[in-house]
Amino acid sequence: MKADPQAQRRLLDLQAIDTTLNQLAHRRRNLPELAELEALARELSALEDERVRAQVAVDDLDRDIARLEKDVDQVRARKEKNENRLAAGSGPARELEALQHELTSLKRRQSDLEDSELELMEQRETAQAVLDGVQTRLVAARDKREQVERRRDEVLTDIAKEERFKTSARVPLANDLPADLVALYDKIRESSGGLAAALLTGGRCGGCRLDLAAGDKARIRAAAPDEVVRCEECRRIMVRTNESGL
Template identity: 45%
Template structure:
């Protein structure tokens, strides 16, 4: 077994506490509720934005359809106006008058049909523009909500980052000058044991795995010199003796 100054072993507990806090802050940063809220509102916003784009495309199609209907009506009106002007001029023959009269009746029916189409398209366009206005309003509200959620997340992350910076500074100060072999063992165990590499021994219990050591292990540990680095037979973590007295 390796050895390290007793003070270094106790200080390693402080380093562990700071590393644990840093890991908690990192987890909190990744899983902060404000991040989830932002993700949810962004997803809703994306859905509404897609609906707005689809609705705008449909509106533009309806506008083109209305323009075509208006053009068709205008062409029939122009044709009827020309026929009426020839009829009113008094220069047309009897045969032409009959033909013009028949055509005017046909054009009147055609104009009525086209105006019905025009009216139907106008009504659909009006209803669609009303729906589009509602979608646009919903999008604007979600944009504002997204901005609020982003601001809330930014503020939360800034606070976490400030605390994390303090923890990092404190950790560097506490780790400075620690026994190199002890640090190497600590870092190796941290990687192997989910981040918790050292724990106090309180009575017969390892505070790392929370298990009671058997009498033989307790006797062996108690007999070991204070500088000797001992480990839990159950979980393999470094055990620091006398942590309660030191604190």
């Protein structure tokens, strides 16, 4: 392929823009904020599971406490009724004696229920503290996620701005170069990891960084200035200058 030497050198400007665009795309895919958000998502999921378990524990204790309170109220009401009947002193002595025995049993029952209720209330206090702690960690993790999302969005905005700037510079440059040269450049770029054109400096290809063999140097020296030369190793376009070392 033939191309004006000046057009070949301008191909390096196009390569510089494309390299920057590739770097920006790589930066977007590998933002540290993305990894941090993934870790936070896992943390939030685990915390939410922990919060549900802690809430269930509190709810279970509330239900048990409510049941005990109902039992205590029933015992207390029965005890009060017996006390009133005993205070009235009406009825056969045997029945009054039975009431006294039942009253003693009810007092013991009430004491046992109240002790159990107190123990459950202490357990609930501990369970509530656990739930409060989980909720506090959830709030902190959500706040951190919002902060990381803001940082991510700011960086992505900057990247998009730089991409628009570079793209706006690429279009007229590519349009001003020979179409067949750009087509070859784009084809090589797709198959070589984004780098299609590089300087030939000091007898070394700027693409694969390998020194040219003597035969390759002789071939390139013999090539016309407008001949588009390519590296035998990496097949990239080598742009010649006075520093090419031929």
